[in-house]
Each structure stands twice: as structure tokens, then as C-alpha cells.
Amino acid sequence: MLRRDTLKYLASGSIVLVSGLLKPLTALARWNDAAFSAVDFDEAITAYFPGKEIKESEQITIGVHAIVENGAVVPIKVKTDLPNIESITIFVDKNPNPLIANFDLFPGCVGFISTRIKIQQASNIIVTVKSNGKIFSTHTFIEVHEGGCG
Amino acid sequence: MASTIRLKTRTNDGVTTVRAIIRHPMETGFRIDSETSELVPAHYINEVIVKHNGNVVMSCDWSRAVSKNPYLSFMFKGADTGDKLELTWHDNKNNTDSIETLIE
Numbered sequence: 480m481l482r483r484d485t486l487k488y489l490a491s492g493s494i495v496l497v498s499g500l501l502k503p504l505t506a507l508a509r510w511n512d513a514a515f516s517a518v519d520f521d522e523a524i525t526a527y528f529p530g531k532e533i534k535e536s537e538q539i540t541i542g543v544h545a546i547v548e549n550g551a552v553v554p555i556k557v558k559t560d561l562p563n564i565e566s567i568t569i570f571v572d573k574n575p576n577p578l579i580a581n582f583d584l585f586p587g588c589v590g591f592i593s594t595r596i597k598i599q600q601a602s603n604i605i606v607t608v609k610s611n612g613k614i615f616s617t618h619t620f621i622e623v624h625e626g627g628c629g
Numbered sequence: 630m631a632s633t634i635r636l637k638t639r640t641n642d643g644v645t646t647v648r649a650i651i652r653h654p655m656e657t658g659f660r661i662d663s664e665t666s667e668l669v670p671a672h673y674i675n676e677v678i679v680k681h682n683g684n685v686v687m688s689c690d691w692s693r694a695v696s697k698n699p700y701l702s703f704m705f706k707g708a709d710t711g712d713k714l715e716l717t718w719h720d721n722k723n724n725t726d727s728i729e730t731l732i733e
Contacts, residue, residue: 510675510690552696574694575659581690582703588687589644589704595696597657627696 511578520572520605527568527578528614533607536561536615541606543621550598550627559590561610567592568609573602597627634728636716638708645708645732647679647687649701649716657693674699676719681705681732682712708732 517523524533542556557567567590569579574597582592590608598604598621605618633652638645651674658671677689677699686705708714710732717727 515690515692554700571694575657576692576694579692579694583688583690584703585684585686585688585705587681587705587707589706591702591704593700593702595700597694597696 514578515576517578518576520570520577523576523578524570524605524607527581528607531614533614533616536608536617539606539608539615539617541604541617541619543604543619545620546622546624547598548624550600550623550625552595552627553598553621553623554593554595555604556593557591557606557608559608559610559615561590561608561615563611564588564590565609565612566607568607569594569596570605570607571596571598571602572605573600574598598623599626632728633726634716634718636714636728636730638714638730638732640708640710640732643706644704645706646704647702647714649679651677651699651701651718651726653697653699653718653720655693655695655697655699672720672722674718674720677701678717679703680713680715680717681708683715 511527514523514526517526538561539559547553564584566581566583568581570577571579579596601622603618603620605616607614607616635650637648653674654672656669656672660669662669671693673693675691678685679687687703712732713729714732715727715729719725
């Protein structure tokens with residue numbers, strides 16, 4: 480009986496181990512389905528940072544053109560000199576799903592990220608930075624001539 | 630098959646700049662195919678992980694609103710020339726690709 484239990488234990492343990500090996504990415508990044516599926520900006524940011532107070536900060540800059548021709552490819556740079564940065568997150572309030580992208584920065588990273596995003600219509604871009612466990616944000620408004628979510 | 634990832638680095642004064650371009654359609658699920666008049670199903674990268682000598686240095690959670698053929702750049706300290714840098718992406722259809730390069 481003892482032997483059988485041991486075998487069962489070992490068998491279940493190895494299943495856990497194998498499934499763990501198959502999903503290393505999912506386990507690490509913890510994709511937040513509720514926040515990514517939200518269709519409203521307030522809903523998205525609340526789902527992403529539940530129970531967190533978000534403070535405006537002048538130590539974050541969003542590098543983006545104020546008027547863009549093609550909303551399908553909008554280059555965006557975020558810089559921040561806030562200390563001990565854990566993540567940078569980009570929201571676009573009028574997009575079908577306002578949560579665009581999150582970047583987790585590990586120790587050693589500089590407060591900088593650059594990427595290209597889609598923007599459907601004139602919107603506020605809201606960027607949050609997690610620094611010393613607190614959430615800071617800034618925003619900028621951009622005009623879009625041709626929407627990019629088609 | 631050729632890699633879907635182009636990964637480049639440059640180190641100046643102890644700060645390594647990483648630049649990556651990934652070949653991927655990043656379909657939102659909202660686009661209508663002009664030939665079939667049907668919606669093209671959503672197909673997009675949702676996770677990207679970058680490791681320096683095996684340790685995660687940056688990881689991304691993405692929505693469908695990152696542009697087609699995603700571009701990504703970030704900077705970190707503490708890497709030496711010749712260190713390993715590995716980038717892996719994973720999409721909503723369980724496709725994945727990975728590339729390793731040596732830091733310059």
C-alpha cells in the first residue's frame with residue numbers, strides 16, 4: 480500500500496513537472512486576461528492594478544508624434560528616471576481594448592522602452608510606471624488621421 | 630526555416646541597447662479579408678521574454694494592438710561583450726520562436 484501511494488505520488492509529481500516545463504512563458508508573464516479583455520479604460524487599469532493608487536508623475540516622458548497619419552504603426556518611446564522600476568505599461572483610452580502592452584523590467588534595466596502600437600482614433604495615451612511598488616502615470620493626447628485597428 | 634526574429638545589441642559605457650524585430654501578422658480579429666469578406670481570426674504575440682545569460686532581464690505581455698511585425702527596444706546594465714542574449718516569443722495560437730545572440 481505504501482509502495483502504491485509512493486508510485487502515485489511520483490506519477491503525479493512527474494506530471495506537474497512536465498506540464499511545468501511545457502508552459503514556462505505562461506508561468507512567468509501571467510497574462511492578465513481581465514485587464515486585456517476590458518473595453519473601458521477605467522476597467523482595464525483597475526483590473527491591471529487592483530487596489531492601487533495611481534499618482535501623476537512628471538518623471539515619465541512619452542515620445543510620440545502629436546498627429547499621426549497611420550494609426551496602424553505608431554512609434555512610441557517611454558523614458559523615466561523613477562527609481563527601482565518594475566514595469567512600464569501602455570494604455571490607449573479609445574482603443575477597443577485600452578490595455579496595449581506591459582513590459583516587466585528586471586533589476587539592471589534602464590527606464591526606457593520603445594515599440595510600435597496601433598491606435599484606432601484620436602486618444603489619450605496613458606503610460607504607467609511601477610516604481611518601488613507604487614504606480615505612477617502620465618498621459619498625452621494624439622490625433623490619428625487613419626485608424627489602425629482594422 | 631529562417632528565424633522570425635532579428636535581434637541586435639550594442640553596448641556603450643556599460644549600457645546595452647537591445648533592438649528586436651519579429652516577423653508576425655499581429656491580426657486583431659477585427660480585420661476583414663478583402664478576398665473572402667470574412668473576419669481574419671485574431672493572431673498575435675502575447676508574450677515576449679528576453680534572457681541575459683539565462684536570467685530574465687525583460688518580459689512583455691502584449692495585446693493585439695502591438696503593430697504588425699513588432700519592434701521592441703530596451704536597455705540594461707551589467708552585460709559584457711560575448712554574453713548570451715536570448716529572445717523568445719509566444720502567440721495566442723501557441724506558436725513560438727526563439728533566437729540567441731552574443732552581446733556586442
